[in-house]
Amino acid sequence: MNQRPAMDISGLPTFGHGPRSPTWWGTLGFMALEGTGFALAAGAYLYLATLWPNWRLSAPQPNHWPGTIVTLLLIVSLVPNHMLNRYAKECAIGPVRIGMVVMSLLGVAPLIVRWFEFPALNIYWDTNAYGSMLWVLLGLHTTHLITDVGDTIVLTVLMFTHHGYSGRRFGDVGDNVFYWDFVVLTWIPIYLLIYWIPRLG
Amino acid sequence: MSSADLTSERDLPPEREASAKGDVAPERDGPRDTGMDDASLHRWLTRTWRTPPGIIGALSSVDHKVIARRYLVTAFLFLCLGGLNAVAMRIQLSGPQRGLIGPDLYNQLFTMHGVTMMFLFAVPIVQATGIYLVPLMVGTRNIAFPRLNAFSYWVYVSGGLFAWVSFALSMAPDVGWFAYVPLSGPEYGPGKRADVWAQMITYTEVSSLAVAVATIVTVFKQRAPGMSLDKIPLYVWSLLVTSFVVVFAMPAVMITSTFLILDRLVGTHIFNPAEGGDALLFQHLFWFFGHPEVYIIFLPATGMVSAIIPAFARRPVFGHLGLVLSLIAVGFLSFGLWVHHMFATGLPKLGASFFTASSMMIAIPNGVQIFCWLATLWDGRPVIRTPLLFVFGFFFIFVIGGLTGVMLASVPLDLQVHDTYFVVAHFHYVLIGGAVFPLLGAAYFWFPKITGRMMSERLGRWHFWLALIGFNAAFFPMHIVGLWGMPRRVYTYPAELGWGNINLFISAGAVLFFLSFVLFAFNLVHSALKGAPAGDNPWDAGTLEWATSSPPPSYNFARIPVVTNVEPLWAEREALPVATGLRVDARELIISTVAEAHPDIREKSATPSIWPLLAAISVGGTFLYSIFTPWAIVWGAAPIAVTLIGWFWPKGDPEDEE
Numbered sequence: 001m002n003q004r005p006a007m008d009i010s011g012l013p014t015f016g017h018g019p020r021s022p023t024w025w026g027t028l029g030f031m032a033l034e035g036t037g038f039a040l041a042a043g044a045y046l047y048l049a050t051l052w053p054n055w056r057l058s059a060p061q062p063n064h065w066p067g068t069i070v071t072l073l074l075i076v077s078l079v080p081n082h083m084l085n086r087y088a089k090e091c092a093i094g095p096v097r098i099g100m101v102v103m104s105l106l107g108v109a110p111l112i113v114r115w116f117e118f119p120a121l122n123i124y125w126d127t128n129a130y131g132s133m134l135w136v137l138l139g140l141h142t143t144h145l146i147t148d149v150g151d152t153i154v155l156t157v158l159m160f161t162h163h164g165y166s167g168r169r170f171g172d173v174g175d176n177v178f179y180w181d182f183v184v185l186t187w188i189p190i191y192l193l194i195y196w197i198p199r200l201g
Numbered sequence: 202m203s204s205a206d207l208t209s210e211r212d213l214p215p216e217r218e219a220s221a222k223g224d225v226a227p228e229r230d231g232p233r234d235t236g237m238d239d240a241s242l243h244r245w246l247t248r249t250w251r252t253p254p255g256i257i258g259a260l261s262s263v264d265h266k267v268i269a270r271r272y273l274v275t276a277f278l279f280l281c282l283g284g285l286n287a288v289a290m291r292i293q294l295s296g297p298q299r300g301l302i303g304p305d306l307y308n309q310l311f312t313m314h315g316v317t318m319m320f321l322f323a324v325p326i327v328q329a330t331g332i333y334l335v336p337l338m339v340g341t342r343n344i345a346f347p348r349l350n351a352f353s354y355w356v357y358v359s360g361g362l363f364a365w366v367s368f369a370l371s372m373a374p375d376v377g378w379f380a381y382v383p384l385s386g387p388e389y390g391p392g393k394r395a396d397v398w399a400q401m402i403t404y405t406e407v408s409s410l411a412v413a414v415a416t417i418v419t420v421f422k423q424r425a426p427g428m429s430l431d432k433i434p435l436y437v438w439s440l441l442v443t444s445f446v447v448v449f450a451m452p453a454v455m456i457t458s459t460f461l462i463l464d465r466l467v468g469t470h471i472f473n474p475a476e477g478g479d480a481l482l483f484q485h486l487f488w489f490f491g492h493p494e495v496y497i498i499f500l501p502a503t504g505m506v507s508a509i510i511p512a513f514a515r516r517p518v519f520g521h522l523g524l525v526l527s528l529i530a531v532g533f534l535s536f537g538l539w540v541h542h543m544f545a546t547g548l549p550k551l552g553a554s555f556f557t558a559s560s561m562m563i564a565i566p567n568g569v570q571i572f573c574w575l576a577t578l579w580d581g582r583p584v585i586r587t588p589l590l591f592v593f594g595f596f597f598i599f600v601i602g603g604l605t606g607v608m609l610a611s612v613p614l615d616l617q618v619h620d621t622y623f624v625v626a627h628f629h630y631v632l633i634g635g636a637v638f639p640l641l642g643a644a645y646f647w648f649p650k651i652t653g654r655m656m657s658e659r660l661g662r663w664h665f666w667l668a669l670i671g672f673n674a675a676f677f678p679m680h681i682v683g684l685w686g687m688p689r690r691v692y693t694y695p696a697e698l699g700w701g702n703i704n705l706f707i708s709a710g711a712v713l714f715f716l717s718f719v720l721f722a723f724n725l726v727h728s729a730l731k732g733a734p735a736g737d738n739p740w741d742a743g744t745l746e747w748a749t750s751s752p753p754p755s756y757n758f759a760r761i762p763v764v765t766n767v768e769p770l771w772a773e774r775e776a777l778p779v780a781t782g783l784r785v786d787a788r789e790l791i792i793s794t795v796a797e798a799h800p801d802i803r804e805k806s807a808t809p810s811i812w813p814l815l816a817a818i819s820v821g822g823t824f825l826y827s828i829f830t831p832w833a834i835v836w837g838a839a840p841i842a843v844t845l846i847g848w849f850w851p852k853g854d855p856e857d858e859e
Contacts, residue, residue, distance in 0.1 A: 001737060001748050002776035006763045007426055009791060010233055010782025012803045020801055022345050022422040022792055029414035029448060037452040040486060044456070044471070047482055057477045125469050129477035132469035136460070154846055163851040166858050168805075 015167035017089050017174045027175050031182045034144070038186050041140055042193055045133040049197070056198050057128045063120040064195035070110045070117060071191050074184045077106040081180050088173040093165050096173055100156040103180065107149035114142055121194070137190050141183075148183050152176055229855065231786035234760060242759050245785035250342065250756040253809055261809040263347035264755055265336050268354050270651065272329030275358050276322050281718070282365065283317035286310050288715050291675075295708035297696035307692035308375035309394075313368050315378025316398070319494065320405050321361045323636060324447075327501035328412045330643060331440040333651065335416055337746035337753060338437050340425025340762045342790045343806045345418035346411075348813045348848060353411040355817030360405035363825065367397045374398035377690065379491060380461070382472040382483045387465045396465060396828040399458040404824045406451045413447035416440055423790060424798040425745065426780055427764035432798075434744045434767070435518060438525050439504025442532040443497055449536065450493035457486040467831050481546055488539035496535035498632060500528060502639035503570055506592050509639075509646050510574050512742035513589040514581025517768050520573035527566035527573075534563040544612050545619040553612050560610035564603060571596065586740075587661030591642030594669050598634025602627060605680065620690075623683025629676045641668070641721065648725070649739045653751040654732030660724040667717035674710025678703050743768025748777055761791050764798070787855035805856040812848035819844045 018024055049055040084099030117138060125135035155176055158164055234242055252262040262268065290310050293302040302310065336344050344350050367373045374394050376385040385395040420441045424433070433441075461483070463469040470476035472483050511518045518524065540548060540556040574596075583589065605627040609615050618624060641664075648656045682703050687694065694700050738747035748770055749758055760779035766772030783789045783803060792802035823837025851857035 001770070003760055003779045004776040005760075005781045006778030007780040007800070008235070008782050009426070009761075009780045009800045009803065010235060012782075012791075012800060014803050014805070016792070016802045019795075020792070022418045022804065025418045025421055026346055026349075026414055029417055033410055033414070033448045033452050036449050037456055040453055040456045040489070044460070044482055044486065047485070048471075048477065048479060051479055052477055055477075125463075125467065127476075129470040129473065129479075132463070132471050132478070136463070136469070136471070150842060154849070158850070163858065168858065 013167075015171050017171060018178075021171050021175070023171060023175050024178065027179055031179070035182075035186065038140060038190070041133075041137055042189060045137060045193060048129055048133060055130065057130045059127065059130050060122045061198060062122050062134065062195055066113050066117040066120045067191055067195050070113045071187065073106065073110045073113065074187055077103070077110075078181065078184060080106065081177050085174055085177040088170045088177065091167065091170050093159070096170065097156075097159050097164070100152065100159050100173065103176075104149070104153050104156045107145070107152050107180075111142075111145055111149060114138075114145065134194055137194055141187055141190050144183055144186065148176075148179055152180070229858075231784045231855065233781075234783050234785050235781045237785070239759065242785065243754075246756040246759065247754065249786060249788055250754075252755065257811060258809065260814050261351075261811045263343070263351050263807055263809050263813075265332050265344040265347065265350060266651075266753060266755075266757075268347075268350050269329050269333030271354055272325055272332060272357070273651075275354075275361070276326035276329055277722075279317050279321040279361055280326070281722075283314050283322055284715055284718060286314035286317065288711060290314065291708040291711040293692060294694075295705050297698070297701045297704075298693050302692060304692045305375065306371075308690075309368060309371070309373040311690055312374045312377055312380075312398070313364070316364060316374065316401070317361075318632075319378055319498075320402065321357075321364070323498045323632070324409055324494070325357055326640065327443070327498060327636070328409060328416070330505070330640075330647075331416055331443075331501060332412060334647065334746055335419055335437055335440055336423070337650075337749065337757055338434050338744050339420060339423060339428060340745045340748075340758060340764065341419065341423040342757045342761075342788070344415050345423055346415045347807045348810055349411050350415050351810075352813035352817050352848075353408040353415075355814050356411075356820065357405055357408040359817060359821040360401050360408065363404070363821070364397065364401045367394075367401075372397060374401075379487050380458075381487075382461065382464075382480050385461060386472055386480075387468075390465070393828055396462060399462040399465070400824045400828055402458040403455050403462075404821065406455050407820070409447055410451050413444035413451075416444040417448070420444075421795050422792050424793050425762045425764050426791065426793060426798060426800045428793075428798045430796055431522075432764055432767045432769075435507035435521065435524055435528075436501075436504035436744075438528055439500045439507070442528045443500045443504075446493045446497050446500070446532050446535060450490045450497065453486050453490035454494075457483060457490070460486070462827070466827075481543070484543050484546065485539070488542045489536070491542060492539040493535040495628075495631065496531055498636045500531060502595070502636040503528065505639040505643040505646075506574060506595060507570075508742075508744065509588045509592055509642055510577050511581075511768070512646070512740045513584045513586060514577050515584065516577065516581040517743070517771075518573065519576040519580060520569075521767060523569055524573050527569045530566040531563060534559060534566070538563065541610055541615070544615045557610050557612060561607055564607055567603065571600070586645075587656070587658055587665060588642040588646040590662065590665045591638050591645070594665060595634060595638040595642070597669075598630055598638060598672065602630030602632075602634050606631060618683055620688055621683035622679040622687045622689055625689050626676050626679035626683060629679075633672060633676075638668075641665075644721075644725075646740070647746075648728065649732075649735030650746055650751045650753070652729050652732070653735055654728055655735050655739060656728040656732060657724050660720060660727075664717055664720045664724060667713060667720060671710050671713030671715075671717050675707050675714050676710070678707050678710075682707070738770065743771040745769055784855075808852075808854050808856045810848065812844055816841065816844035816848055 080099060080102045084103060087095040087099055121134050123131035125132050155172060159169060252258055252264050252267055293299055332344060332350060372393050374380065374397050376390060376395055376398060380395060380398045383389050420437055460471045464472055470478045472478050472480050474480060507518055507524060537559040538556060540552060541560045544553055609627055645656050645661055682700055687700055735751045737750055745762055748762060760781060763778040763780055788806040788808060789803050790806050791800045792804045793800050819840035823833050823841060826833035826837060
């Protein structure tokens with residue numbers, strides 16, 4: 001088919017941050033589907049909890065302290081996370097490198113505490129359905145946490161190589177920031193569900 | 202400072218201030234297509250966009266057309282396998298108390314038939330059609346996240362192989378395609394059969410989800426300049442809505458199958474009522490996916506119908522906006538229907554009434570679609586060719602399926618015919634009428650684009666009539682035998698019940714229907730080899746996939762089209778307006794804004810890579826191993842991590858660095 005030039009796009013930039021970038025939308029898509037998974041798992045918990053009048057099925061209350069520490073760590077991590085986002089937008093390689101190291105450490109810290117969270121549930125997964133659901137919820141979020149921390153560490157290493165200093169990588173850092181927000185955000189309802197809902201009943 | 206400032210000297214707007222702090226990411230540059238003659242442009246783009254030669258090259262391909270062709274061929278093979286399952290069952294049922302197939306094999310047969318048709322044929326083939334067509338229709342050079350797309354194919358094909366190798370080893374799932382607990386649970390489902398179901402489902406749904414995300418981002422961000430929301434072709438809209446339904450529905454089945462394998466493998470009690478779990482929870486979770494699943498299959502088919510009808514009615518579709526809104530409405534409503542699969546479980550009456558109402562409500566947007574199509578045909582000058590014949594077949598069969606659907610939405614009737622052949626008839630009318638007939642029409646319609654050759658029209662007409670008669674002969678009597686009380690999933694029945702003759706008739710129809718597919722397969726192969734050359738636009742259709750050669754080159758379009766109309770090729774018959782200024786030595790494409798499709802970024806598309814295949818192998822191995830031990834997840838984590846790092850680590854191409 002014949003063609004006629006009608007538009008010159010040679011002046012467009014080669015990368016963009018946030019909603020301008022396709023990766024941001026891809027990340028949002030994965031958040032949507034993972035969020036649906038979380039919501040359904042939480043829904044399954046609430047379904048069983050309302051089905052059985054004696055919910056918690058005579059299990060002891062979970063010890064909330066490891067979970068509370070994880071929650072505080074995650075909330076605190078949001079501050080450097082958003083500072084990192086600003087540096088990434090400015091393409092400031094030095095501060096971005098430091099920020100990525102900080103975020104890697106702030107990713108590993110809750111994982112260490114998480115190790116103590118499982119025994120603090122005070123029930124095993126195969127004791128009864130209540131125990132199963134607690135382990136499932138905590139397990140889901142832990143998988144989430146491990147994959148994102150792994151991703152953050154790899155990206156941190158990448159930022160220290162010669163590949164780091166490029167617009168594309170700064171975009172990747174921005175998307176990593178975005179995803180970490182999601183990891184923190186999904187934890188809050190799960191935290192309430194695991195530690196505080198059983199205390200209501 | 203906006204990121205628009207972060208460009209090279211040449212591109213900087215004059216008012217740019219010196220960056221106050223931090224660095225500015227460097228940009229390298231290469232030759233552009235501006236003013237380049239067609240021959241040089243073709244040479245450059247071919248070199249940049251080609252799939253590398255050799256076996257490793259083929260396994261590394263990230264070209265959406267190559268991946269889609271593989272998907273289409275694989276899904277067609279699974280259709281044949283699932284069809285053979287059905288033929289085997291029909292031979293067994295052709296007379297009372299036949300001894301060809303025993304109950305154990307029969308259980309595996311109907312389970313494999315359902316699993317194959319739903320998870321290995323229907324969903325993959327509609328997504329594959331989208332993988333091929335969506336990037337062409339929106340005027341871009343590759344799908345978004347091409348490596349993820351390649352990964353999804355490897356996951357899909359290995360998941361399918363896994364199921365069928367299990368079948369060959371007589372360890373195929375035998376618990377029905379929806380694998381209800383407690384039958385599939387640890388107590389009543391010994392052996393590994395239900396585990397095969399659970400892990401195969403979780404694994405292959407990873408593939409659907411990946412394609413859905415890639416499709417959404419392609420439609421949102423890679424549309425040709427000017428293709429604002431109101432100019433998106435209806436087929437693309439249908440894939441967009443479908444992909445959203447996938448994103449919100451598929452996680453439900455993954456959660457279901459994961460809970461099931463946990464119950465079976467590590468002793469959780471999620472579905473065990475003796476320890477505070479609940480068996481009905483399984484059904485809720487499954488059908489929260491399972492009902493939207495029907496629309497995941499059906500919506501792309503309506504998109505195909507909306508593409509075929511205007512091309513043959515010779516006018517733009519009537520009620521474009523109404524059709525788009527119907528697609529979106531159906532997408533939403535599909536999530537409000539799942540309980541109508543569970544009317545026989547003794548749910549509260551009020552809940553059942555709600556789901557009856559919503560089941561009837563979804564007939565409204567579907568009705569709107571049918572009336573818009575009829576109006577298009579009525580007002581156009583229809584040219585009756587094979588694709589349109591299949592659309593007529595779709596109207597006829599799907600409307601019958603829709604009517605029995607409205608009947609089944611009412612609880613008292615549903616209770617009477619629950620788990621009988623009436624339901625089998627209903628959902629085959631909906632699925633085959635609603636999805637397979639449009640799909641066959643689409644095959645005849647887009648085959649010339651994919652192969653560069655026309656399919657035989659004469660064989661196509663034979664195929665259509667054979668399929669229409671065979672289908673109705675096979676499935677219409679099932680309504681009757683269902684009303685007589687014949688339950689589904691029985692491997693035989695006693696002669697005294699008097700179901701013998703009608704079942705023989707059904708089996709004859711099924712054989713006829715099967716033969717129509719043999720004819721179709723022959724037509725496909727014969728036409729691919731010897732069909733008449735098609736040219737770019739054999740149907741004189743109006744959407745962008747027809748603006749490029751048949752089959753399209755690796756880079757799809759020599760220059761990205763600029764869209765001015767919903768049927769761009771009809772609006773610009775003299776010469777297609779195009780955009781210039783992209784690099785030709787790197788895989789550049791245009792990223793545009795979501796609503797207006799203003800060009801925004803020149804982004805690089807990923808280069809071929811073997812890593813998605815290696816990642817799929819490590820993920821697949823982990824899933825396979827996890828049937829036997831939960832530690833598979835721990836041991837599998839390392840190879841998965843290594844292959845994913847290999848996938849994402851930059852290799853020094855301009856596509857990686859800039």
